[in-house]
Amino acid sequence: MDIDNLLNKYFEGETSLEEERMLRACFNQENLPEHLKELKSIFTYIEDERIALEALKEITDASASSIKTTKRKLTLSRTFFISIVAAASIIALFFLFSPGKSNSNASESYAWINGKRISNKEEIKMFAEKSLENVSSTENIFVEQVSSIFEENIGEE
């Protein structure tokens, strides 16, 4: 089929996709007959549009898949955050309510002597005073050390 017949068919809207592709290829050539040159712009425009549409389709496909990935990431990070928050809450609650570890005030006085519990206040007080006596010191390390240095110096003289 020559180009003129194909053109007539095209303008009557009876061309197939393959025939339209042939027309576009034909008008893409450099050496067109003079009577066809005025139609070149129509077909190059159509060809350009086709290329543009294909490019647009590729972009749309690519962004759709990237949106999917981002959504997945968002879902993952939300789960991650909730897990972290839950774990942190459990740890915090454990610390706050763990028994026998707090330095909080005692509700009653008591003492354990040799593995036996005592609750007699006078006895407890006596043991408390004893423990204070144990840590108190009449020794003055500073005076002791300085005086020993002076004693050494006097000895040398």
Add this chain to the structure above:
Amino acid sequence: MRKTKETSCYKKCIALLVMCLIASATFAQKQLAINKIFEKYGKQKGSTMVVLSDDVIKTYRLDFYKSITLPYDKKRSEEIQQSLEVDKKQAKKIKEVISNGIIYSGYYQLPTENKLKNRYILFKISDNATATLIYMEGDIESEEIVNLLFMKKKK
């Protein structure tokens, strides 16, 4: 709209997480390493542990008092020395007598807590191979502690 909701949810999660971490950190700071000495050896034979309630120690401007006197063998020595080393890192005042790398006596004033209580750790190894460890907290000032200790000695 949905995005704004999600962002708000994340912000809430992060805020909650930060609060939890701060709470844990604050509480962890409150925990002293010497506590485990009281817990482990307090009720054992050979040990003397005393815990005083408010009504008994109010006159000394103390809210809490806990002491332990225990035989000072090698194992306990290591544990106590390690605990003191840990706790003294947060002390704001330290007075120590160290001999051959071992703390023989120690006075540590710890930073005040939320309730603005003064906190002290006292420690001493006695000549009879026993060690005494004391933890106290309250409004008592360091000078008052010194008076308290020397008053006891003078008696």
